[in-house]
Amino acid sequence: MTTQTARSSQTALASRDQLTENEVVLTVTGLDVDIRTPKGVLRAVNNVSFEARAGRTLALLGESGCGKSMTAKAVAGLLDPVADVTGGTVVLNGTDLAALTPKQRLKYAGPELGIVFQDALTALNPVYTVGTQLGEAFRIHQGLSKKAARVKAIELMGHVGIPQPETRVDSFPHQFSGGMRQRILIAMAVALNPRLLIADEPTTALDVTVQAQIMKLLRDLRTESHMAVVLITHDLALVAEEADTVAVMYAGNVVETGPVREVFGSPKHPYTRGLLDSVPADVGRGADLNSIAGSPPELHRIPEGCVYQSRCPLVQDVCRAIRPALEPEGDGNRTVACHFALTTDSKELDNV
Amino acid sequence: MSDTIASTLAPVPLLDVRGLTKNFHVPGRGNNVLCALDKIDLHVGHGETLGLVGESGCGKSTLARTLLMLEQPDEGSIRFEGTDPFGLKGKQLLAWRRRVQMVFQDPFASLNARMTAGEIISEPWATHTDLYPGKKARAARLAELMELVGLRPSDGGKSPQEFSGGQRQRIGIARALALDPDVIVLDEPVSALDLSVQAQVLNLLNDLQKRLGVAYIFISHDLSVVRHVADRVAVMYLGRIVETGTTEQVFDRPRHPYTAALMSASPHLDVSGLTPRNRIVLEGEMPSPLDPPSGCRFRTRCWKAQDVCATTPPPASSSAAEPLHAAECHFPMTPEDLKTAGAPIKPKNAVNLLAPTS
Numbered sequence: 134m135t136t137q138t139a140r141s142s143q144t145a146l147a148s149r150d151q152l153t154e155n156e157v158v159l160t161v162t163g164l165d166v167d168i169r170t171p172k173g174v175l176r177a178v179n180n181v182s183f184e185a186r187a188g189r190t191l192a193l194l195g196e197s198g199c200g201k202s203m204t205a206k207a208v209a210g211l212l213d214p215v216a217d218v219t220g221g222t223v224v225l226n227g228t229d230l231a232a233l234t235p236k237q238r239l240k241y242a243g244p245e246l247g248i249v250f251q252d253a254l255t256a257l258n259p260v261y262t263v264g265t266q267l268g269e270a271f272r273i274h275q276g277l278s279k280k281a282a283r284v285k286a287i288e289l290m291g292h293v294g295i296p297q298p299e300t301r302v303d304s305f306p307h308q309f310s311g312g313m314r315q316r317i318l319i320a321m322a323v324a325l326n327p328r329l330l331i332a333d334e335p336t337t338a339l340d341v342t343v344q345a346q347i348m349k350l351l352r353d354l355r356t357e358s359h360m361a362v363v364l365i366t367h368d369l370a371l372v373a374e375e376a377d378t379v380a381v382m383y384a385g386n387v388v389e390t391g392p393v394r395e396v397f398g399s400p401k402h403p404y405t406r407g408l409l410d411s412v413p414a415d416v417g418r419g420a421d422l423n424s425i426a427g428s429p430p431e432l433h434r435i436p437e438g439c440v441y442q443s444r445c446p447l448v449q450d451v452c453r454a455i456r457p458a459l460e461p462e463g464d465g466n467r468t469v470a471c472h473f474a475l476t477t478d479s480k481e482l483d484n485v
Numbered sequence: 486m487s488d489t490i491a492s493t494l495a496p497v498p499l500l501d502v503r504g505l506t507k508n509f510h511v512p513g514r515g516n517n518v519l520c521a522l523d524k525i526d527l528h529v530g531h532g533e534t535l536g537l538v539g540e541s542g543c544g545k546s547t548l549a550r551t552l553l554m555l556e557q558p559d560e561g562s563i564r565f566e567g568t569d570p571f572g573l574k575g576k577q578l579l580a581w582r583r584r585v586q587m588v589f590q591d592p593f594a595s596l597n598a599r600m601t602a603g604e605i606i607s608e609p610w611a612t613h614t615d616l617y618p619g620k621k622a623r624a625a626r627l628a629e630l631m632e633l634v635g636l637r638p639s640d641g642g643k644s645p646q647e648f649s650g651g652q653r654q655r656i657g658i659a660r661a662l663a664l665d666p667d668v669i670v671l672d673e674p675v676s677a678l679d680l681s682v683q684a685q686v687l688n689l690l691n692d693l694q695k696r697l698g699v700a701y702i703f704i705s706h707d708l709s710v711v712r713h714v715a716d717r718v719a720v721m722y723l724g725r726i727v728e729t730g731t732t733e734q735v736f737d738r739p740r741h742p743y744t745a746a747l748m749s750a751s752p753h754l755d756v757s758g759l760t761p762r763n764r765i766v767l768e769g770e771m772p773s774p775l776d777p778p779s780g781c782r783f784r785t786r787c788w789k790a791q792d793v794c795a796t797t798p799p800p801a802s803s804s805a806a807e808p809l810h811a812a813e814c815h816f817p818m819t820p821e822d823l824k825t826a827g828a829p830i831k832p833k834n835a836v837n838l839l840a841p842t843s
Contacts, residue, residue, distance in 0.1 A: 196679035310770050340540035340706065342767045345750035349766055367680065370709070370752035397754070411684035412754055413713035418732065421691065422713070424684030428649045444681075 152187045158226055158328050158361035159185040159208070165220035166200070166207050168432070175432040177203045177216065179385045182459070185329060185361040192372040192393070193365045194408075195382035196429060201365045204382070205331050208363075209248045210238050226328055244274050247322030247360075251334035253314035257306040263290075263317050264302035270324040285324075293320040293350060312343035319350060326358055333365045348375055369412055373397055381405050384430055384440040387459060391467030401462055401469040401476075403445050439472070447473045498528040499700055500552070500668060504561035507544075507551055511775065519774050521547040523724040524561065529668060532694065534701040536715025536732065538708060538747070542771055543721040545704045549670045552702065553587055583613055586661040590673035592653035596645040602656050603627055603641030609663045616664060630659045633696075635689060651682035655689065662693070670702045675710060687714060708751045712736050720744045723774055723782040730810030738823065740804075740812035743783045745823065781815065789816045 152158070166178035178200040185191045193201040206212050208223050210230060223230045230242055250256040258266060267289055268282030277285065283302065290298035293316040306314055315335060322330055332351060336344035352375070355362050364376055372379055372393060379396050381389040381404065389402040400406040410423035427444045436442055439452040451472050459470040507522040521544045529535050539545050550556045552563065554570055562569055570581045589595035596605055607627050610616055617626045628638035634655040645653055654674060661669050674690070675683040687710065694701060705711050711718060711732075718735040720728040720743065728741040739745040749765040767786045772778055778785050784794040793815055803811040 196681065312770050340771075341708070341750045342540065342746060343770055345764060345766045346768075368752065369680070370754045373754045374752040408680055409754070411680045413684065413687060413709050418713060418716070421688045422684040424688055425681035426685075428651055428682055429679075 152328060152359040154188040154359055156187045157184055158187050159363070160224045161204075161208060161221065162224070163221035164204065164207060164218065164223065166203050166212065166216055167219045168216045170215070172433055176435070177385055177432060178207065180221070180459075181380075181382070181385075181387050182221075183380045183387065183390065185363050186377075187328070187361050188355060188359040189377045190355065190362040190364050190375055192376035192379045193363060193382060194367070194369065194372050194379050196367055198384075198429060198432070199382040200385040201382050202333055203385075205248070205333050205363065205365050209246060209331055210235070210242060211248070243270075244325035245327050246329045246331070247324070247327040248331040249315070249318050249322045249333065249335045251337050253311065253318045253338075254306060256318055257314065259306055262303050262305055263309070267302075267317065267321055267324065270321065274325055289320045289324055290317070293317070293323075293354075294346075295320075311339055312346060315339060315343075315347050316350065319347070319354070323354055323358070323360070327360055329361050329363065330355070331363045331365070334367070335364075336371070337366070337368075344371075351375075369397070369408060381408070384435050385432070386440050386470065387468075388441065388471070389467075389469045390459070391462075395463075395467060399475075401467065401474040402441075402471050403447055403473075403475065404441050406475060407444070439470075441471075449473070498564075499531045499566060500527070500529040500702075501564040502527040502552070502561070503564075505548070505551060505558050505563065506560040507547055507556055507558050516775060520724050520777065521774060522551065522558070525724075525726055527719060527726070529700050529702060531667070532698040532700055533716045534694065534703055534714050536711035536718040537702060537704045537721060538706065538711050538718060539721030540706060540747075540771055542723075542774065544724040544774075545721055546672055548721070549587070549672050549702065549704055552670060553585055554582070579613065583616070583664040584667045585670065586664060586666040586668070587670045587672065588654070588657050588661050588674050591677050592645075592650055592657055593677070595657060596653055598645055601642050601644055602631075602636070602648065605645070605656055606630055606641075606659045606663055609660065613664055626663075630662055633662065633693070634659045635685075649682070650678050651685055654678060654686050658686075658689065658693070662697070662699075665697075666699060668700045668702065670704070672704045673706070674703070676705065676707060683710070690714065708736075708748065720747070723771060723777055725782060725813065727783065727814070728810075728812040730807065734807055734810040738807075738810070738818075738820070740810065740817040741783075741814050742787050742789050742816075742818060744812070745818050746786075781813070783814075791816070 162182045164178055164181040165176065168175045168177050181204055183191060193204060195201045203216065207218050212218070218231055221231070225242060225245055228241060230238060233241060257263070264283055264286045267286035268279070271277040271282040271285045287298045287302050290302060295301055295313055295316055309317065335351070336347050339347060351362065366372060376393050378391065379393045380387050381402065383404050389396060389400065389405050396405060397409060400409055407425040411425060413422055425444050430436065430440070430443060438454050438456050439445070442448045442452045445452065449472070457470045457472050459468045461467070462469045462474060503526050505522055505525040509519040509521055511517045511519050525548060527535070537545050537548070547556060551558050563571065565581065565584070573581050607623055610623060617623045627641060631638045631641060636652060636655050636659070645656065648656065675686050678686060690701065691714065693699065703711065703714050715732045718730065718732050719726045720735065720741065722743050728735060728739065728744045735744060736748065739748055746765045746767045750767070769786050772785055780796050781794040781799050784790040787794065799813045799815045801811040801813050802817065803809070
């Protein structure tokens with residue numbers, strides 16, 4: 134608690150300078166999120182652990198419904214009222230966010246954690262100018278006047294590459310293009326120089342040429358301020374290009390983690406391997422892709438034992454009985470949750 | 486050398502589109518003509534797949550809708566095996582509609598939630614009554630279609646929301662196949678699906694084409710998907726087709742700077758770190774089609790643009806070595822340009838990386 138009060142009294146700029154490359158910024162341990170539904174309580178995120186480091190990008194990779202966005206919302210404290218964190222810790226720079234009251238969290242995590250959502254038009258308020266929305270962070274956390282906040286907002290808009298910020302500051306969200314709106318969201322997220330930036334599918338709604346611009350902006354901001362970035366995406370190629378480490382999620386569980394190069398170069402979990410094989414880049418035209426049979430289980434039908442058992446070509450009796458834990462693999466910077474983790478010369482899956 | 490893009494395409498077309506232009510009138514003051522399609526030339530041969538790529542707002546979907554006669558073009562012609570469908574009436578028109586079908590992007594919005602899967606797939610026969618007449622024949626054909634797309638015929642009584650996304654897209658495909666079409670227009674058929682399910686649907690489409698010989702017009706913004714399915718590719722920008730050629734030509738040796746930028750902007754699944762890339766990051770976004778730039782439409786974002794680009798619309802040109810590979814550009818990309826601009830999408834990366842190293 135002492136660190137917390139000390140930190141919140143400092144200016145945002147000072148906190149940025151303290152970050153050193155590769156320092157652990159966020160540690161999530163054993164995070165559980167339950168959703169209350171009329172059908173009963175569903176486990177949307179189960180025992181998820183990962184780490185984000187300063188100046189590095191961690192990718193949470195998975196298909197829709199795997200719990201990656203729910204994990205991000207739990208970390209940011211933005212869960213819907215029907216969802217609760219029921220276990221685990223979320224330690225941001227030494228303070229467990231899950232233990233804070235909403236008021237404490239606002240004060241502490243507000244300036245320290247920024248989040249960028251997928252759909253900028255929904256994330257922005259249509260009835261306020263972008264200047265008002267950008268200035269809000271400065272007014273709340275730094276107590277600036279309206280006028281001073283507007284100046285800050287203009288500065289920020291220029292910083293994220295919005296042309297003519299002095300005139301655009303009084304425009305409404307709908308007057309901007311998709312790419313510009315996403316820049317505004319990013320500006321809001323980094324306004325107070327956070328230590329951690331969560332980007333939840335930040336470019337999924339954008340065209341590739343604009344996606345390249347936005348990813349470049351995120352990279353530049355990360356380099357500039359050494360913030361840790363958690364990139365949530367379903368796009369393997371984006372992970373390959375943007376992330377340092379990756380955590381692959383399936384049906385609410387992390388099934389494999391490690392440096393992107395190693396995980397994609399020699400996947401150890403059959404699901405990771407299946408995903409990589411599904412990318413239509415590595416087979417000739419007209420040839421069949423090695424798709425994964427079936428589809429992910431629905432949340433109320435997640436089986437006992439391994440979550441991937443119904444689609445796994447290597448499934449055995451033990452997989453149906455015991456859920457494999459996330460265990461260290463190799464030299465220790467990789468983990469995998471599988472009873473039959475693949476080795477580099479595994480041929481079992483080559484012609485399935 | 487060829488003067489129009491059309492003359493660079495397949496020799497015996499099933500579908501032959503020339504000079505297709507479609508303007509929309511937008512209410513409001515000032516210039517209110519939105520040119521969605523500007524003199525589009527296209528050919529599609531029997532049993533082939535034409536990939537249509539471009540960013541949102543470039544006119545891909547308007548083109549698809551016009552090919553299906555859902556929009557009336559302002560200029561130009563569509564010839565379907567020599568006949569102009571816009572000149573058809575009554576029974577002939579009905580017969581033509583049978584031959585061109587569509588699969589929509591969003592399998593969650595494009596299926597009527599109040600109908601069962603079986604009703605959706607067999608609904609086209611309510612209009613085309615002469616096809617599979619009789620209850621028995623229809624039931625048999627329905628079962629056959631469902632099996633063909635990998636659905637259990639016993640699930641015909643279920644409603645769409647009881648199926649997963651991939652299964653719903655299979656229902657959409659079965660509905661399109663119900664009239665035994667010659668061409669299916671697929672408008673972003675897999676972009677709403679997860680990767681593992683997307684691969685299943687792509688395999689299905691591939692398999693159906695081999696078995697039935699149907700031609701596809703495959704619209705997608707996902708270049709790796711287009712590379713996988715298409716025989717030929719047309720790249721659209723702001724209502725025009727700026728480059729066409731075989732898939733290999735367009736992907737490996739793009740001639741138009743926009744194509745090169747598009748290839749360069751899409752992320753690669755290459756983690757070997759062996760091919761450092763100088764990515765082309767275009768500035769700005771696509772200009773408004775209400776006020777397209779003079780001359781070359783791409784010039785406002787093009788790093789090679791010169792004065793001539795602002796005054797003269799570039800003609801389609803191709804190199805002597807690849808006469809069927811045309812681009813509308815005054816300064817097409819050279820092999821040297823491509824080297825410095827970073828390699829375009831490489832198809833073999835993932836294979837190398839996943840191959841056992843031992």
